[in-house]
Amino acid sequence: PDRLSFIMESGHAYVTGNQRPDVVAEQAKLLAADAVILQFPLWWYGVPAILKGWIERVYAFGFAYGYQNGTNEFRFGDGILKGKRALVNVQAGGPGADYGPRGINAPIEQLLFPLTHGALFSPGMDVLPTHAVYSAGHVSTAEEVEAIKAGWRARLAGLFTDAPIPFRAQNGGDFPDRHTMADDVAPGQTGIVAHVAEELRFVDAVAGDAAAIASVVNGAYRANGAVEGWTNERG
């Protein structure tokens, strides 16, 4: 080629068996999995660099994008990981209030949209609502630790039964030209919130200590079907 394209080189290595063995091994793990869980501390409002780098290296062209024919035909709901489930478990140093609907950091699901929608839903996985533990740096008592563990166990129990975030699939009718939402889809809405198909509301109570939050968030999520962090509410 007369022009270097990282995308084309990635695809070439993928189809010709010239990827590094560690990348091949990680791709094999993804293909073998029924569910993929990403657990990490929130660093500067996103995934740590080391995890971002894992995505960049493992998500080869032809594998996680350009699937089957080198185009964007299969993405956002379709793709090589279709049928698998994904769950993010994030620990944030700040209190839940900072990540609330009107919190100073913005809601965790909107901050992590590039990960949940852009990196997990895009190659086809069904992505569950994010599991977040707040004030993680201030957890100190055994009771708090036990509450956090119980909250996580509850999420694991629902790994294959909880409803995923209802992101709009590219090929489900909402994006007739694969680029822009049809006019009759989420009419009048723009941005990230328009990407969630159902009317979702925030759990009201997101303030308090980490253990209480873990309990409240998961309790509310499981009891009411409400999903903390998302809203389509329009004033």
Add this chain to the structure above:
Amino acid sequence: PDRLSFIMESGHAYVTGNQRPDVVAEQAKLLAADAVILQFPLWWYGVPAILKGWIERVYAFGFAYGYQNGTNEFRFGDGILKGKRALVNVQAGGPGADYGPRGINAPIEQLLFPLTHGALFSPGMDVLPTHAVYSAGHVSTAEEVEAIKAGWRARLAGLFTDAPIPFRAQNGGDFPDRHTMADDVAPGQTGIVAHVAEELRFVDAVAGDAAAIASVVNGAYRANGAVEGWTNERG
């Protein structure tokens, strides 16, 4: 200490002069700068891992957070980089339509909010609207390249005069308890859009080839004061 805290260790290294020399050098560059420009390709809807890692290593505790007293008193508009300007220049492979108000990827300013708000505004910088070049992988003619260069030169010309994104400062009155927006601020709004203080609307025309987009976006931005990617419009 009887418990390992990366935050405390970062702060300890910072105040005792035990940071690695490369980190010290990067911090010195930030302190010496009048403006900070981050230029990168959009990888999986965010900054490449290598740039994220730069932020994580250079943004020591006591420097970019916990400034002055180890608390969150000085952040989001206040901080060690207050008075400096920041500008993001991002190249995206996908067409502008995918990043439009109702595009399948979501608007670029919302995808990059964790960077612009979370990593640039939080230690005090004034962040200009993102400069984006779309369909970057398909740029092929000299005319397209020249149009892209002209668009970028225009943004550089406004580096110290263009209006920054009107993010809400923590200590400007909108967050009385430093965590949650006051009820009378952006009433009824939630999430990322509530963080922008003024009524901003998308530039309508974001479709087309990269050169046309670079031209349209910058032309519209400079001519109308409109900012591509943001909206507070409520249907």
